[in-house]
Amino acid sequence: MRTMGRGRLVALAAGVLATALTTSACGNSGGVGGGKTAAQDTSAKVTLEYWTWFPAQATLDKVISAYEAKNPNVTIKLHEYSNADYQKQLPLALNGGQKVDIAGVQVSAMTNTVRTQLRPVSSWESNLPSGWRSQLEAKPVQQTEQIASDKTLYSIPMGSIGSAFMYYNAAMLTKYGVAVPKTAADLAAAAAKIKAAAPGVTPVVFAGDPYWQEETLFTLVGQTSPGLSDTILHGNGKWNDPAIVQGLTEYKSLFASGAFDKSVLSLKAPRPTDLFTAGKAAFYIDGSWNDSLLSAAYRTANKIGLADVGATTVPVVAANGQPAARAFAEGGLAIPKSSTHVDAAAKFIAYMTVGAGVDLWAPDLVLSPAKKGYTPSSAVLNSPAATAGYTAVSTAINNAGSSRDSQQDFLTQVEGNSILDVLNGTKTPQAAADYMQSEWASGRYPHGGK
Amino acid sequence: MGSGVEARKGRSDGLVALLFLIPLLFFYGLYYLYAFGFLAQVSRQRVSLTFVNAVNVGWDNFRLVATDPLFRRSVLNTLLFAGISICAALTVGFLLAMMISTGVRGRKLLYGIFLLPSLIPLSLFATVFGQMLETKDGAFNSLFRAVGLPGLQQDWLGNTGSGYAAVAILLVYLIGLPIMYYTSDVTSINLSLIESATIDGAGTWQIFRLMLFPLLRNTHKTVILSVLLGSFRAFDVIFFSTGGQPGGRTSITGTYIYNAALGNDRVGYAAAASLIVLVIALLISFGQLLLTRKDR
Numbered sequence: 001m002r003t004m005g006r007g008r009l010v011a012l013a014a015g016v017l018a019t020a021l022t023t024s025a026c027g028n029s030g031g032v033g034g035g036k037t038a039a040q041d042t043s044a045k046v047t048l049e050y051w052t053w054f055p056a057q058a059t060l061d062k063v064i065s066a067y068e069a070k071n072p073n074v075t076i077k078l079h080e081y082s083n084a085d086y087q088k089q090l091p092l093a094l095n096g097g098q099k100v101d102i103a104g105v106q107v108s109a110m111t112n113t114v115r116t117q118l119r120p121v122s123s124w125e126s127n128l129p130s131g132w133r134s135q136l137e138a139k140p141v142q143q144t145e146q147i148a149s150d151k152t153l154y155s156i157p158m159g160s161i162g163s164a165f166m167y168y169n170a171a172m173l174t175k176y177g178v179a180v181p182k183t184a185a186d187l188a189a190a191a192a193k194i195k196a197a198a199p200g201v202t203p204v205v206f207a208g209d210p211y212w213q214e215e216t217l218f219t220l221v222g223q224t225s226p227g228l229s230d231t232i233l234h235g236n237g238k239w240n241d242p243a244i245v246q247g248l249t250e251y252k253s254l255f256a257s258g259a260f261d262k263s264v265l266s267l268k269a270p271r272p273t274d275l276f277t278a279g280k281a282a283f284y285i286d287g288s289w290n291d292s293l294l295s296a297a298y299r300t301a302n303k304i305g306l307a308d309v310g311a312t313t314v315p316v317v318a319a320n321g322q323p324a325a326r327a328f329a330e331g332g333l334a335i336p337k338s339s340t341h342v343d344a345a346a347k348f349i350a351y352m353t354v355g356a357g358v359d360l361w362a363p364d365l366v367l368s369p370a371k372k373g374y375t376p377s378s379a380v381l382n383s384p385a386a387t388a389g390y391t392a393v394s395t396a397i398n399n400a401g402s403s404r405d406s407q408q409d410f411l412t413q414v415e416g417n418s419i420l421d422v423l424n425g426t427k428t429p430q431a432a433a434d435y436m437q438s439e440w441a442s443g444r445y446p447h448g449g450k
Numbered sequence: 451m452g453s454g455v456e457a458r459k460g461r462s463d464g465l466v467a468l469l470f471l472i473p474l475l476f477f478y479g480l481y482y483l484y485a486f487g488f489l490a491q492v493s494r495q496r497v498s499l500t501f502v503n504a505v506n507v508g509w510d511n512f513r514l515v516a517t518d519p520l521f522r523r524s525v526l527n528t529l530l531f532a533g534i535s536i537c538a539a540l541t542v543g544f545l546l547a548m549m550i551s552t553g554v555r556g557r558k559l560l561y562g563i564f565l566l567p568s569l570i571p572l573s574l575f576a577t578v579f580g581q582m583l584e585t586k587d588g589a590f591n592s593l594f595r596a597v598g599l600p601g602l603q604q605d606w607l608g609n610t611g612s613g614y615a616a617v618a619i620l621l622v623y624l625i626g627l628p629i630m631y632y633t634s635d636v637t638s639i640n641l642s643l644i645e646s647a648t649i650d651g652a653g654t655w656q657i658f659r660l661m662l663f664p665l666l667r668n669t670h671k672t673v674i675l676s677v678l679l680g681s682f683r684a685f686d687v688i689f690f691s692t693g694g695q696p697g698g699r700t701s702i703t704g705t706y707i708y709n710a711a712l713g714n715d716r717v718g719y720a721a722a723a724s725l726i727v728l729v730i731a732l733l734i735s736f737g738q739l740l741l742t743r744k745d746r
Contacts, residue, residue, distance in 0.1 A: 268581075413710065
């Protein structure tokens, strides 16, 4: 009996602990962090904590060194993460009260996740050069402002990215006498010519992952219905709109015509990049972040043995179509509420967005800079194909018909797979479009259908 | 007197036991109960990873998860893949383990081949396997071409049948741990039983089927439960190999929950899906517990 009593005592202690912990878990959720605005440190020597995922660390080290040389009282401590990790690391860090002075924000993917932990730009723009807005392209700034659910500007975009674009092995096309394709028929003819001349080469490669299928679909849809992507993703259109059905049909027709080979759908990123950079593919369809491939210096530094690379828009499929792309602001720089050095952080952001820092990171060609008038030097783009490619991509980004936006959960669970089902012949374009619409309106995807 | 001393000793023992238990209870509470409590709370909210501005949505998340055909498919796939793994472990795994234990030639090589996936990160192993499934340059189709059987080439991730076949091939290869269980437990079998059977004229197959297999009954149970519950944690195996393709048809609960959490304010939805999966896994454990008790 006594033993039973002590057993109860132990059980009771465990129960009390369990209840306390469970209750505290329940009690704390929903209110952790709180986004308090930190008091300012007025010391002469400043160390800025800079969290980001972009650009490459080697580039950032160069930019930071140059800035620190000009500002001896400032030390910048860089915390760089991989793209996917960063989307989770930054919100958790800010929510946990981590001191961050400058935060890189993936404008489309992260603004609304972290905005409550950020200071609005209006609260620190007095530290920016006067007229800073006029030094930037209006569209990326406007997109950065509009993406926030409260329509407030929380970060200043370093530039824009767009998709889909078609990179090509210019030396290979010259070797086999293939002209840069402008239409789907041109592309099918080019693919046939390359297949015949070099059987080991895959004419066109791109990622077969679900996420990429949206990029190609909306590029094709944008050739005839430029704003439809925005309309649907903002909840004002339907996924079974006739233009989407037509886009799906056109996408599938590229396989039927021989422009694309179905084996490409089994390639997962980054395999298409590997194949293209190894000279095993003539065309590579992907986003503008691959503009780096246009740079001979980049190719040399990364041991890519391609002699010359060009870029163009995705060939037009419909007779009445126009070249199209979707683009969006990227590389937002923000000041979190936890920053204790707002003045110094704002000055560094100015350096990175409208100042001399742009000339140091922009030659990587990963972003099309938001700073007006930036042109890469001839040392970066040293061939007619590269120069023409950069112009084609930049022009398409500046004239993009829709924002390069997506709803990640819907994309990975429903949309990407539905498009693949059409390409694999499992569903008809109409059935896939109807399924997407029914799921969009199901309530499972909170920012989806109304 | 005697009973008083005993009572004091008993109380003292109880306190000592409690002292030893406190660290365990603390960590158990910290890592499990706190997490479960947090998960339960969040599962009734619409909230982002920052966990601020949470909106209470009641049981909506549970209703939406339960009515999602993709979720139901992922649960069925998880159970199906667990079934395939169990069958592979109880047949191929058992036979290989017995071969290894009986000193067959090349046993070290066999052991190494099947244990390899258990020694390297599964994500790496699954990534390599995923690349082997490529239609044009993948190892499987290249092998079929090389041995003059081009007709066997598959669009592995292009249709449902070959997608499931690819997962089955992968799962059959992942039987290293069951082999370890069997090779370890077979040493506890009384060898005189085998010797008697051999003297009585039993063949190798009869010894395998009628003696070793029943004698390792408890190992089978361990293997079944570990493989079954392990299948609920097989996220990396599927995510890095088929990625759920074709068309999400080889998705399991792990990949479903991962993808569900990607959108804005979707942490609550993913938490609800996690809790449902947790309940299913607990029910399976409970069922196994009942069956084991019956056996006793």
